[in-house]
Amino acid sequence: MASAVDTLDANSVALSEAIGSVYGDEAGQQFLELWRNHIGFFVEYTLGGATGDVAMQDAAAQKLDDYRADFGAFVDSATGGELPADAVAENLQVHVDTLIEAIDAVLAGSPDVFPKLREAA
Template identity: 50%
Template sequence: MNKQILAWIGSISMVMLAGCTQSMAQAPAHGTMASPMAMTSSTKAAQLRAGLNNLFSEHVYLAGAATNAALGGREAEFKAAAGALDANSVAISKAIGSVYGEGAEKAFLPLWRRHIGFVVDYTVGVAGNDKGKQDTAIDDLVSYTQDFGAFLSSANPNLPKSVVADLVKHHVVTLKDVIDAQAAKDPARAYTALRTAAGHMQMIADPLAEAIVKQFPDRFNG
């Protein structure tokens, strides 16, 4: 891949990493909650679960679209996909904020964007055949899983840090499989990996929804 394409992929990475330099508010204390998501009392728990599943699976499909366009050298498509991916990140942060408040929303967004920045770094490494950059990105992603686990565990005692970190690690691994298949120009393997990666997000969304309902039963049980 030529230097110009690597440059615009890298520019998106810098934008995402810049979002992580914003001040991060602390996660709310246990039991603190803002207005719940707008849904009828009899279906609040079910809609919370469905909503999180939709957002997290969308995250994977949009990430896959962005990396595929980047590796294929389709600049306009990549920028559009990256924009949609960031809009999804904002939507996920708002979902978190609707439960835990504005402070948690503001803290979650740069944290979530950070792992996307590392995914972009890995993609740049793959595009440039830079094994060192790939390894650094993977190390950063593995380290990130601990930070993400700590964030959710601090907000909800029903989410052990180690369990969350392991689930997010599997997210990283499955998304890496997608990028590797895309780089190998193996569409059959890439789309199989993409479905696997998207399906895995249920293993994050479901426990998160269940933990929230357990934490706030009066809010989410009809």
């Protein structure tokens, strides 16, 4: 499990470096914090589902909704308004919804897991 977490975080760092190369180091660090947080929210959602803790899942889903707004504001600021916060947040809804569907499929032992993961990617 540790190598999967390390690989995921290395990917997050690489993404933040790409963002930083375009929008500056501060933006790269802001991106990394937001990105790592949203991964944690998906982990919390998964743990809630795995343990039957609906309140944990609901809280994680709310955090993901807040993340959409926060990430939208970040992109709006980084692009000088060229990508408006509301549009970014709206488009992120698909990412959140499809990944939650994939997580739910994993937790349910559904045979549809891989198509749902592909859709979420």
